[in-house]
Amino acid sequence: MIRLAANLSMLFTEHAFLDRFAAAADAGFHGVEYLFPYAHEPMALKAALQESDLRQVLFNLPPGDWDAGERGLASLPGREAEFRDAVVEALRYAEALDCQRVHAMAGLLPADADAVVRAAHHATYLNNLRFAANEAAKVGCQVLIEPINTRDMPGYFLSRQAQAMAVLEAVGADNLRLQFDLYHCQVMEGDLIRHLERQFGAIGHIQIAGVPQRHEPDRGEIHYPAIFERLESLGYAGWVGCEYRPAGGTRQGLEWGREHGLTPDAARNTRSNG
Ligand SMILES: O=C(O)C(=O)[C@@H](O)CO
Numbered sequence: 001m002i003r004l005a006a007n008l009s010m011l012f013t014e015h016a017f018l019d020r021f022a023a024a025a026d027a028g029f030h031g032v033e034y035l036f037p038y039a040h041e042p043m044a045l046k047a048a049l050q051e052s053d054l055r056q057v058l059f060n061l062p063p064g065d066w067d068a069g070e071r072g073l074a075s076l077p078g079r080e081a082e083f084r085d086a087v088v089e090a091l092r093y094a095e096a097l098d099c100q101r102v103h104a105m106a107g108l109l110p111a112d113a114d115a116v117v118r119a120a121h122h123a124t125y126l127n128n129l130r131f132a133a134n135e136a137a138k139v140g141c142q143v144l145i146e147p148i149n150t151r152d153m154p155g156y157f158l159s160r161q162a163q164a165m166a167v168l169e170a171v172g173a174d175n176l177r178l179q180f181d182l183y184h185c186q187v188m189e190g191d192l193i194r195h196l197e198r199q200f201g202a203i204g205h206i207q208i209a210g211v212p213q214r215h216e217p218d219r220g221e222i223h224y225p226a227i228f229e230r231l232e233s234l235g236y237a238g239w240v241g242c243e244y245r246p247a248g249g250t251r252q253g254l255e256w257g258r259e260h261g262l263t264p265d266a267a268r269n270t271r272s273n274g
């Protein structure tokens with residue numbers, strides 16, 4: 001049975017952020033992920049996890065100035081010191097929340113980037129990821145990289161699966177892994193099951209959504225039952241993050257998860273029974 005995690009940056013946004021944990025547990029989730037924890041003290045997040053008996057599965061490193069349009073620091077030449085601070089800060093939260101994965105977003109290429117600029121980003125990316133993986137290994141954590149589609153995020157440095165695999169190989173750290181988001185892969189490349197099979201040994205985390213609208217996984221062009229079946233036959237033991245924007249209410253849209261172990265209110269009943 002696959003293990004589903006709720007992405008609290010996209011699901012349960014009907015609630016204030018700290019209330020989303022209980023909402024996720026009530027819907028039957030045992031794990032949560034989200035973009036960034038940094039607006040909250042680690043102890044407040046830890047309490048929210050504990051009160052709802054949830055695992056913290058994943059979050060992202062500080063991404064630079066998100067509101068100004070930045071989307072990560074890992075490949076940005078000249079921002080290495082900031083990237084290192086971001087690694088230290090993320091690992092402080094990861095330790096406090098007993099979280100075993102952090103995602104290092106690559107950042108954007110300038111619109112007019114030529115081959116020289118691309119090469120500089122690539123070299124910076126490798127050096128920064130080496131540093132991040134080394135620091136993360138000291139606290140038993142994985143660092144993840146995720147190809148993101150350039151329709152949603154124009155200019156994102158890491159957009160293709162083969163590029164990610166080449167980066168993982170060049171860095172060669174055991175705890176540097178692939179965050180395989182099937183939504184992005186479908187938009188850019190398709191051929192999902194073959195990608196899954198080829199990359200299986202490098203995968204540290206999986207995320208899902210329907211395509212093209214990024215709604216529930218039972219909407220759109222990806223046939224997730226076939227993907228889940230293949231994941232199970234491959235013996236995937238990690239988490240599958242539900243990183244989609246519900247088409248309506250989050251709870252109403254979760255019917256698809258019932259056959260994948262999401263039993264609404266079972267966890268709350270267990271909790272209230274002590
Ligand atoms: O957008 C996604 O997909 C993610 O997984 C985020 O962590 C990055 O925006």
Ligand SMILES: [Mg+2]
Nearest residue numbers: 146181207243
């Ligand atoms: Mg993703």
